[in-house]
Amino acid sequence: MNNVNTNALIQVRELTKFFPIYRGAIFRRKLGDLRALDGVSFDISRGETLGLVGESGCGKTTTGRTILQLEHPTSGKVFFEGRDITGIGKYEARRLRKHMQIIYQDPFGSLNPRMTVRDIVGEPLLIHELTKGRGEYRDRIDSLLKMVGLNPAMAARYPHEFSGGERQRIGIARALAVNPGFIICDEPVSALDVSIQAQIINLLEEIQEKFGLAYLFIAHDLAVVRHISNRIAVMYLGEIVEIADRKDLYREPMHPYTKALLAAIPIPDPEMEYSREHSMIKGEVPSLFDTPPGCKFHTRCPIMQKICRESRPVLKNMHGNEHMVACHLVI
Amino acid sequence: MNAHRHSYTIDASLPGPRSNAWTAFFTLMKHKVALAGLVILLGLLFMAVFAPVLAPSDPNEQDLYHVLEGPSLKHLLGTDDVGRDLLSRVIFGSRATLLMGALSTFFSAVIGVLIGLVAGYKGGIVDMVVMRITDTFMCVPALVLMLVIVSALGPGMQSIVLSITILSWTWFARIVRGQVMLVRELPYVEAANALGASGFRIMFKHLLPNVMAPIIVTATIALGGNIMLESAVSFLGLGVQQPTSSWGNELRIGYSYLEVVPLFSLAPGLMITLAVLAFNFIGDGLRDALDPRLRSSLGIRGNGYGRAGGTNAVVK
Amino acid sequence: MLLQVRNLSTYFLADNGVVKAVDDISYDLEEGETLSIVGESGCGKTVSALSLLRLIPDPPGKIVNGKIIFEGRDLLTLSEDEICDIRGNRMAMIFQEPMTSLNPVLTIGHQVMEPLMLHKGMNRKEALKECIELLKGMQMVGAYPHQFSGGMRQRVMVSMGLSCNPRLIIADEPTTALDVTIQAELLDLMKKLTRDHFTALIIITHNLGIVARYADKVIVMYAGRIVEKALTRELYRSPLHPYTIGLMESVPRLDQDIKQKLRPIEGQPPDLAYLPSGCSFHPRCRRAMERCRRESPTLREVSDNHEAACWIYE
Numbered sequence: 035m036n037n038v039n040t041n042a043l044i045q046v047r048e049l050t051k052f053f054p055i056y057r058g059a060i061f062r063r064k065l066g067d068l069r070a071l072d073g074v075s076f077d078i079s080r081g082e083t084l085g086l087v088g089e090s091g092c093g094k095t096t097t098g099r100t101i102l103q104l105e106h107p108t109s110g111k112v113f114f115e116g117r118d119i120t121g122i123g124k125y126e127a128r129r130l131r132k133h134m135q136i137i138y139q140d141p142f143g144s145l146n147p148r149m150t151v152r153d154i155v156g157e158p159l160l161i162h163e164l165t166k167g168r169g170e171y172r173d174r175i176d177s178l179l180k181m182v183g184l185n186p187a188m189a190a191r192y193p194h195e196f197s198g199g200e201r202q203r204i205g206i207a208r209a210l211a212v213n214p215g216f217i218i219c220d221e222p223v224s225a226l227d228v229s230i231q232a233q234i235i236n237l238l239e240e241i242q243e244k245f246g247l248a249y250l251f252i253a254h255d256l257a258v259v260r261h262i263s264n265r266i267a268v269m270y271l272g273e274i275v276e277i278a279d280r281k282d283l284y285r286e287p288m289h290p291y292t293k294a295l296l297a298a299i300p301i302p303d304p305e306m307e308y309s310r311e312h313s314m315i316k317g318e319v320p321s322l323f324d325t326p327p328g329c330k331f332h333t334r335c336p337i338m339q340k341i342c343r344e345s346r347p348v349l350k351n352m353h354g355n356e357h358m359v360a361c362h363l364v365i
Numbered sequence: 366m367n368a369h370r371h372s373y374t375i376d377a378s379l380p381g382p383r384s385n386a387w388t389a390f391f392t393l394m395k396h397k398v399a400l401a402g403l404v405i406l407l408g409l410l411f412m413a414v415f416a417p418v419l420a421p422s423d424p425n426e427q428d429l430y431h432v433l434e435g436p437s438l439k440h441l442l443g444t445d446d447v448g449r450d451l452l453s454r455v456i457f458g459s460r461a462t463l464l465m466g467a468l469s470t471f472f473s474a475v476i477g478v479l480i481g482l483v484a485g486y487k488g489g490i491v492d493m494v495v496m497r498i499t500d501t502f503m504c505v506p507a508l509v510l511m512l513v514i515v516s517a518l519g520p521g522m523q524s525i526v527l528s529i530t531i532l533s534w535t536w537f538a539r540i541v542r543g544q545v546m547l548v549r550e551l552p553y554v555e556a557a558n559a560l561g562a563s564g565f566r567i568m569f570k571h572l573l574p575n576v577m578a579p580i581i582v583t584a585t586i587a588l589g590g591n592i593m594l595e596s597a598v599s600f601l602g603l604g605v606q607q608p609t610s611s612w613g614n615e616l617r618i619g620y621s622y623l624e625v626v627p628l629f630s631l632a633p634g635l636m637i638t639l640a641v642l643a644f645n646f647i648g649d650g651l652r653d654a655l656d657p658r659l660r661s662s663l664g665i666r667g668n669g670y671g672r673a674g675g676t677n678a679v680v681k
Numbered sequence: 682m683l684l685q686v687r688n689l690s691t692y693f694l695a696d697n698g699v700v701k702a703v704d705d706i707s708y709d710l711e712e713g714e715t716l717s718i719v720g721e722s723g724c725g726k727t728v729s730a731l732s733l734l735r736l737i738p739d740p741p742g743k744i745v746n747g748k749i750i751f752e753g754r755d756l757l758t759l760s761e762d763e764i765c766d767i768r769g770n771r772m773a774m775i776f777q778e779p780m781t782s783l784n785p786v787l788t789i790g791h792q793v794m795e796p797l798m799l800h801k802g803m804n805r806k807e808a809l810k811e812c813i814e815l816l817k818g819m820q821m822v823g824a825y826p827h828q829f830s831g832g833m834r835q836r837v838m839v840s841m842g843l844s845c846n847p848r849l850i851i852a853d854e855p856t857t858a859l860d861v862t863i864q865a866e867l868l869d870l871m872k873k874l875t876r877d878h879f880t881a882l883i884i885i886t887h888n889l890g891i892v893a894r895y896a897d898k899v900i901v902m903y904a905g906r907i908v909e910k911a912l913t914r915e916l917y918r919s920p921l922h923p924y925t926i927g928l929m930e931s932v933p934r935l936d937q938d939i940k941q942k943l944r945p946i947e948g949q950p951p952d953l954a955y956l957p958s959g960c961s962f963h964p965r966c967r968r969a970m971e972r973c974r975r976e977s978p979t980l981r982e983v984s985d986n987h988e989a990a991c992w993i994y995e
Contacts, residue, residue: 089860104559131561143552148574157570158560197949208560227721228887232931232945239942254861261933261943284935298865300890301936302929304914307894312865318830319860 042077042113043216043248044101049074049110051096051272055323068322070096071107072272072330075349080215083242083249085263085280087256087295091322092269094252098218101250102134103127114216132162135209139221141201145193151204152189155179158211178207182237199230203237210241216248223258235262256299260284265356268292271322271330274349278357288352288359290335291315329362337363399650405643409636413459420453425608433626442628445618454610455632461611463640465522466592469529473591474584476530477537482568484538485545492542502535508597515603522605525598529591540583544576551575578655582648589644596637612637682750683848683881684710684733689747691725691732694740700953702728702742704905707980712848713879715872717896717913719886719928723950725905726885727777730851734774735764752848770800773842775835777854783826783834790822793841800845815840832863839867843874850875851883856891868895889932893917901925904951904961907980911987921989923966960992968993 052067071093078084086094099105101112103122111120119130138144145154156175158164165171176186182203193201202222209217219238223231239262242249253259259266260280267277268291276289287293294314301307315334320326326333332342339362347360412419421441428448435443442451484495514528548554549572557571598604599613600620607614612633619629691703703725710716718726731737732744735756749756751772756764768774776782783792793815794808803811812822816837826834835855842850852871856864868884872895875882884895892899892913899916901909901924909922920926927946948965951957957964963973972992980990 089862102559104555128561128563131559136556136559138552138556140552144556146553146557146571146575149570157557157562161561161563161566199949205556208556212560227950228889229721229928229931229946230949232933232943233947235933236942236945256861257933257935260935261939280939294862296935298861299935300865300888300894302889302893302917302932302934303936304893304917306936307890312869312894315862316866318832318863 041079043080043115044078044250045111045113046077046097046101047075047111047113049097049100049112050108051093051100051105052108066323069272069325070322071100071110072325073110074269074272074274075110076267076274076277078216078248078250080248081242081246082265083251083263085259085266086250086252086269087254087259087266088269089254089295089319091271091319093272093322094269095220096272097269098136098220098250098252102136102218103130128161131158132212133214134216134218135212135214136218136220137202137205137209137222139224141198141205141225142193144205145201147193150190150192151179151184151196154193154204155189155207155211158208162212164212174211178211181210181241182207183233197230198226199233202226202234206234206237206241210245213245214247216250218250218252220252221254222251224253224255231258238262256295268295271320271325273330273360275331275361276357276359277349279355282355282357286357288357288364289331289361290337290363291331294336329360339363396650396653398646399654402643402646402650405639406647409459409463409640409643412456413463416457416460420450420456422450422453424449424453424457424610426450433622435626436628442632443626445615445629446622451615451629451632454615455612455636458610458612458615458633459636461522461605461609462592462595462613462637465525465529465595465605465611466588466640469526469533469591469595470584470588472526472530473533473587474537474580477534478541478573478580480534481538481541482545482572485542486549486564486568486572488546495538496542499535499538502532505532507532507594511594511598512601512603515598520603520606525595525604528598529594532594533587533591536587537580537583540579541576544579545572548572548575582652582655585644585648585651589641589648592637592640592644682709683712683714683752685748685750686733687748687750689729689732689744689749691728691737691742691744693742695954698954701905701956702953703732705746706900706902706907708900708907708910710849710881710883712881713875715875715882715884715895715897717884717886717892717899718902719889719892719899720902721887721950723904723953724902725953726902727853729902730774730853730883730885733851734768734772736774766800769796769841769847770845771847772849772851773845773847775838775842775850775852775855777857782838785826788823788825789816789829789837793822793837793844796841796845811844815844832859832867835859835863835867836870839871839874843878843880846878847880849881849883851885853885854887855884856886856888889929901928904956905953906961906990907988908962908991909987909989910980915984915987919984919987921983921987921994922962922991923968923993924962927965927967960990 049071050073051071052069054067055065057063057065074093074097076084086097088094096105100107103119106121111118113119114130114133122130152175155178156171159171159174165174175189179186179189184200184203184207193204196204222238223234226234235258238249241247251259251263263280265277265279266283267274268289269275270291276283276287276292283292284296287296297311297314314336317334320330320333328344329335329342329347332338335342341362347362349358349360351358352364426449428444430448431440431444432448433444433446434440437443440450440452442455445451445454480495484492510532511528514531515524518524518527554567554571557567595604595611596613596616599611600617602617604613605611615633616630619626619633622629687707689703689706690701693700693702706729708716718729720726728737733749733756735744737744744757747757751767756767790809790812793812794805797803797808797811798805816822821829821837856867859867868891871882874880884891886892896913898912899910900907901922903924909916909920909925916925920929924946930944931946933943946965951961959975959977960966960973961977963969966973970992978990978992980988981994982988983994
């Protein structure tokens with residue numbers, strides 16, 4: 035990744051997050067590091083959606099949290115609107131929250147069960163003093179609820195009285211309250227039923243268009259990500275192995291891991307499934323604690339060569355366009 | 366990554382795993398033991414509040430011609446060593462005892478909860494320091510500490526309340542700290558953090574309301590325990606002084622005349638027992654009512670369903 | 682015919698009424714066939730599977746009606762001992778959560794050997810040998826579940842399920858908690874094993890892709906009832922019930938052009954304690970008619986071997 039793109043809302047450069055693991059209570063001995071993120075870089079422009087896919091342990095959730103400064107990175111930098119926000123203090127971070135928000139995966143756990151919907155959606159308004167007076171406060175909450183497709187008359191109810199999809203809408207309303215420019219969607223539909231997923235995805239697209247929001251859409255379901263993202267980054271063990279425009283990624287996947295992911299996902303078409311190859315890689319995902327040397331994917335890669343064991347590949351631009359891959363064997 | 370939570374049970378009791386106040390109340394009502402405790406408590410409270418009306422005579426009225434007498438028509442429980450009506454003294458004694466119990470529990474709860482909140486939320490060094498202090502307080506034998514404080518400050522209601530408070534806050538602190546450490550890991554607490562909420566807001570708006578259940582249960586049981594403590598200290602002579610009566614106080618005098626007028630000890634002793642039992646029963650009932658898992662709920666936890674036939678919450 | 686389910690109904694008694702978790706379902710399964718039961722949460726698919734093995738907690742649940750004829754015998758008439766003999770032995774179940782389905786304080790070896798010793802009457806030595814064979818190596822035998830990932834644990838579950846060579850395996854959302862690549866590997870393994878041993882397989886899932894890949898025939902469930910029943914290819918080629926159609930339209934697909942907007946099914950799945958009148962799906966159905974509000978349709982054959990419960994086809 036090279037120069038600073040001034041059109042970019044978010045820029046992430048060589049983001050690294052290690053969690054040290056110790057053993058022993060009194061005389062602590064460091065056993066090593068859990069390498070959750072190991073050098074991640076990308077840009078997100080205004081109004082754009084970057085999809086982040088990968089399986090469990092790949093570091094996608096940690097990426098989101100580190101951008102928001104909910105966790106401070108071990109090294110690397112995060113820029114927001116050109117300003118370096120890496121490792122900022124608590125007070126500055128609070129001001130940042132007006133611009134960057136997050137929607138969570140768990141529609142049950144992400145809402146305080148003892149607060150009414152009105153309180154939940156209104157809390158950011160109170161924290162950042164965005165409204166004056168009771169009337170304006172209530173009006174704003176009502177309009178937020180309407181925006182996400184909820185009946186404002188339900189504002190006095192408690193979260194447990196709503197279904198999963200509805201609770202997710204409440205979470206979205208809460209994130210919108212501060213009028214952010216960027217929202218991290220951390221697996222927002224994974225915990226929902228299939229028929230409800232589509233509703234929420236449509237809603238997210240609607241408000242993105244309406245408010246010009248940028249999204250970092252974190253998910254493990256490649257089909258969903260493809261639908262909503264402009265560009266997609268594929269992560270494995272804390273690194274980005276491929277990043278491309280959505281059409282390119284699915285039409286011409288280059289990294290063996292991306293290809294394996296696409297092959298593994300079953301398509302709702304029996305004829306097609308019958309003739310496809312399904313599982314192309316074997317073995318377990320290595321632990322983040324003891325990552326393989328060289329290319330981290332080499333232990334499971336079907337086309338592994340000697341060089342893969344020895345040196346770590348770097349994200350390279352292919353064909354001169356925006357499609358980048360980190361693999362020694364792709365020319 | 367886990368998409369669907371399926372438990373093999375079905376929920377038809379609509380409020381989900383959380384209880385709101387009404388469901389808790391009704392469950393409590395079904396708990397017979399708690400109900401009994403509630404009845405007893407109400408009786409005692411009634412006694413305390415309406416003491417002047419209920420007591421047949423003035424508790425301080427001495428009648429030196431009728432000292433240490435057994436039960437009679439005029440004095441249903443007999444008289445004490447200076448001729449005062451025992452029944453009246455016991456009835457009035459409820460005021461002092463219950464008041465001291467309530468005050469000391471209240472103050473120790475406030476202090477303990479605050480300390481527990483901060484220790485649990487901040488964690489790290491703050492937590493470690495606070496916990497060691499708590500441990501220290503807990504190591505000291507209760508009665509000894511109380512005696513020391515009361516001797517230093519002089520006997521009376523204030524010293525008792527103060528000394529009990531100093532001892533009991535530790536229980537609240539421990540329990541709250543433990544619960545806070547669990548709750549602070551929940552997603553909605555992190556969500557509040559991500560919204561920009563300050564530490565205070567998180568502690569009082571998010572953590573505290575969600576640890577109320579164990580606090581309430583502890584408080585009811587502490588009430589019983591504190592009454593016992595007060596009685597113990599009064600029994601040793603360092604409680605409220607004559608002519609004010611409290612149950613512990615009366616026990617003390619009655620002790621000397623145990624063989625002559627056994628009723629003198631039995632009456633206040635019975636009152637103390639009833640009060641402590643009442644609080645313990647209520648505490649049991651509350652614990653069952655407020656614990657979401659013990660109630661008979663069966664729960665479809667797939668998506669959690671709204672009310673009848675799907676809510677009209679979603680508007681197109 | 683290995684399994685014939687007839688008019689199975691399982692109800693739950695709750696504070697505020699009766700919940701009809703499974704309401705009058707019937708289907709057949711031949712030896713070696715793979716059936717998939719599709720539906721979203723709360724449709725009753727898991728309860729129907731538990732009913733087969735009589736694992737419904739009673740109270741509050743009860744199998745109120747029906748016949749489950751397995752290998753010629755009605756399982757609902759058997760004694761507790763007789764059904765225990767079948768569970769794990771002739772009919773096995775693989776549960777959804779690999780994290781909690783294995784006992785954390787027993788070694789893996791112990792747990793895999795258990796059904797072998799119980800049902801096959803093997804002694805320790807024989808069981809151990811078989812166990813090593815199944816798990817392909819000594820590595821896991823002495824270890825504990827928590828030392829392994831979800832994928833490996835699920836594989837242990839599958840081994841346990843297959844160890845006694847059952848005639849039917851029921852896999853309840855076997856891959857929901859797993860990564861996609863592990864998912865593919867595991868299901869391929871199960872399918873291969875069932876082909877080698879001619880074992881029948883019931884896969885319970887909400888994932889339409891898995892159904893397309895592995896199932897020979899499909900049952901779609903909604904609010905406790907079967908709304909459509911067909912062979913897999915037929916179902917995808919021409920889905921009949923509006924719910925099935927809605928599901929297929931609302932799922933983003935890798936093989937299609939990126940549509941502008943998904944077509945979700947409006948509304949929420951119903952609370953089983955408060956089912957809508959008539960057809961349970963009518964409040965959400967794009968093609969609902971007056972009749973749908975009043976009467977509940979029964980499952981009827983619409984085309985060759987393809988049944989649907991919908992008034993459109995009357």
